[in-house]
Amino acid sequence: QVQLVESGGGVVQPGRSLRLSCVASGFIFxxxxxxxxxxxxxxxxxxxxVQSYDGSKKFYADSVKGRFTVSRDNSKDTLYLQLNSLRPxxxxxxxxxxxxxxxxxxxxxGQGSLVTVSS
Amino acid sequence: DIQMTQxxxxxxxxxxxxxxxxxxxxxxxxxxxxxxxxxxxKAPKVLIYDASNLHPGVPSRFSGSGSGTDFTFTIxxxxxxxxxxxxxxQYNSLPTFGGGTKVEIK
Numbered sequence: 001q002v003q004l005v006e007s008g009g010g011v012v013q014p015g016r017s018l019r020l021s022c023v024a025s026g027f028i029f030x031x032x033x034x035x036x037x038x039x040x041x042x043x044x045x046x047x048x049x050v051q052s053y054d055g056s057k058k059f060y061a062d063s064v065k066g067r068f069t070v071s072r073d074n075s076k077d078t079l080y081l082q083l084n085s086l087r088p089x090x091x092x093x094x095x096x097x098x099x100x101x102x103x104x105x106x107x108x109x110g111q112g113s114l115v116t117v118s119s
Numbered sequence: 120d121i122q123m124t125q126x127x128x129x130x131x132x133x134x135x136x137x138x139x140x141x142x143x144x145x146x147x148x149x150x151x152x153x154x155x156x157x158x159x160x161k162a163p164k165v166l167i168y169d170a171s172n173l174h175p176g177v178p179s180r181f182s183g184s185g186s187g188t189d190f191t192f193t194i195x196x197x198x199x200x201x202x203x204x205x206x207x208x209q210y211n212s213l214p215t216f217g218g219g220t221k222v223e224i225k
Contacts (some may be wrong), residue, residue: 045216080172106165107165
């Protein structure tokens, strides 16, 4: 079954860190660019980061640049998002999503992992 | 960044209705627009890519059109399972999304 499954979310205090994972199955993970997209409660979608199929290219939204790091392990079919220096405004559902290349339509989404930043 | 202005933010409709949602881009993005369906607790589904192409397995009651800056998404013969929030996304550059349209039961 072609799917993406996120994990690692939870409640964390401001200033702390968290790492999200996204495990892919049913397709050749190493052939695809991978995105992180988030949705704050009651808000719309915000693109967060993307990494190329081989990990050589990474791009970030200005709102997370310098605090979040995207990485991947193609041997484990897994995408990661390291979230550092978390702020209350980072509270959101975080989705991983697949695209053929970095600039291409997203064609598969995961179910999301909820991150809540609160003291 | 390319801004995507989606309207309306919400609409009420009945089963069997025709529903139309629009997205306007802040610059020419050719046909690099997709549309997705989002339901709480579920993985979002991609419905349309390249403005008018149906994603594999998506029912033909969903359609899209447009190019340049103005894009339209239509559901004909609205079904109960279609009540959801819909988003446009541009991929002429790093992705940005419209604000979403919540389709509710009238």
